[in-house]
Every structure is written in structure tokens, then in C-alpha cells.
Amino acid sequence: MDIQPVIIYEEDARDLAQRLDAFLKASRSSLVILIDRSGQIIAERGYSRKRDAEELAALAAAAFAATEQVAKLIGEDSFSVLFHQGEERNIHLSVVGDTALMLTAFDDRTTLGLVRLYAGEAAQTLLPVVQRIHGRSVVTGLPDIGERRLFGNA
């Protein structure tokens, strides 16, 4: 089987941003990252330092995958939410269909209950967009780098 890339066009990015913004506002959260299960960022809204989001996404996808395996070992397969409670900031991780995760960071301006409620709603509205960016097979305009060395030329 060939692994199909995720392809995001302008209108997909716009639709994702609009839905994630609506979620941030309703849930009063500070950051939301839509993550492919392989650990990549699909879309991101709210505040994070530039490189932190990539790290967060990779770690969150891994934590989720590991916890999912643990759940399977104890005979639980409908596992869908992970929650990390911190002193000031909390992380809520939930599924969007089979291929994506949604990471939400929030503090005491809101509650876990609200975040959970709106994350569930957001997953519904995000799902059709997440589905349509998968399984597109026509890729155009990608660079041909020939023999160019991308790294280590210094």
C-alpha cells in the first residue's frame, strides 16, 4: 500500500482555521493544534512559540498512541481522550476521526467540562475537512531538487 500524503489547499486551511478559532473562543482555551496521528501538525491556532508546536505535536501523538496500546492491553478499545492536569496549564487531547487528534491547552479561565464539551463538537465539524485532505492523489507544483544537498553544506 502506498502511503498517501495529506494535501491542504487554501480553502482547507481557511475552513480549518475558522473551525478551530470558533472552538478556541467558545471553550476559552489558549491553543489548539490539529495533529495527524503520525505526529505532524495539520493546523494550529492560538498562541505557541514557533518550534514548540512541532515538538508538542510529536509528543502528543506518541503519548496518545502509547496510551491507546495500554488501553488495548486491558481490553478497552473505545479510548478517546487524554487529559494532563498541570499547576497552571492543562492539556486536553481528543480524537478527530481515525486519523487526527486535537490538542488543546487551557488554563483556569475555563474548565475541563467546557473544553471537553466543545472539543466534542469541534471534532464533528472538523471531521469532514480532515477526511477531504486525505486520499487526494493529484500533487502538483512540487519542487524538483535534483542532486541538491539540503543539509550539511556549511
Place this chain on the structure above:
Amino acid sequence: MASINYAQREITCKIVYYGCALSGKTSNLEYIHANVPAVEKGGLVSLSTQGDRTLFFDFLPLEVQDVGGFTAKFQLYTVPGQVVYNATRRLVLRGVDGLVFVADSQWSKAKENVESFQNMLDNLSQYGYALESIPYVLQYNKRDLSPIAPGHYLDFTLNRRQRRVPVFETSATVGTGVFDCLNAVCRLVLAKLRAA
């Protein structure tokens, strides 16, 4: 899995360094991290035990601006080589776009290399992936040690599939061959995406 974001003009690919315990996977990422300019890299995240053995994975995000009008991002991962960590090793393969198989060239590791290669095939198949459709290269590491197996012996045991793949002889701790290997797998991954 690769993502191509036309809105942000970004291509992101996942590259996994695979291989038996202590073959030098983490050393590759450490060398790369230490030797690419700050604008091209994020932090190196290592989920390891106290003795520096990889427990889950290492993660290093790299990016190059202006690759034919795109920013090309490569997310490098290692797997834990120790046999007992197979469950986590498999998780890291999810959505892999390119592989570097890091073999330990020492004679004493000949069997472990082959077992690890087979284990990679098994774990890929758990996701329905076949090595035939994933770009990969071989790295024969620890060339500075002796006694080591000659390249043609390692070819005979590891590069015997229908598609012969590029091979890099390396010493990851000092960096010999590490960037050649990285550049080759990045090129293959981008070429594969173009051909899709």
C-alpha cells in the same frame, strides 16, 4: 505521512532511523543537531533511559526554506533498538515517509542487523505498509571500529531485495557520511512525492 500545505507553501515528511540496539541511530540525530544552523532546526527531544538508551524515540525537526518555492520540513525520528521495546518501535513507524536503516558494521552484530531488518518489515506490515513502496537507504555505521564486516558482506545480508538501495558507510559519532545519508533519503522522499 507527508503533508503538503499549499496555503503555507510547506512540505512535511517523516523520516525514521531504524536498526538494532546500539547501532548508532541516536548518534546520527545528535550529530545532525549539533551541525545544522539554528534556523534549520528545532530542539532534539530524546525520550531515553538514564543510561542514554532510547526508550521511545528521539525527535528532531529540520527545515529548509526556499526549496522550489516551498519550505521543506523533515521530522527525524529514531526508534529504540532494544528488542524488548518492540511495541513502542512500531508506534514510531506510523505514517513514515522515508527510512534509514542503521546497521552496526561490527562482525559481532551481523545477526542482530538481519533480525532488526526483518523486524522492520514485520512492523511495517502491521500498518499495511510494504518496504517496496517506501524510500529507504542503508547506513553501515561504526566504520572506524575493527573488526568490522566489509561493505560487500553487509550488502549481501541487507541489500539483497529486488530494489538495490543507496548505501552509506558512516561513523556517526564523528559525523562521517551522516549528512550524505540524510541528504540522500530526503531527496528520495521528495522525488517519491513528486511522482505520486
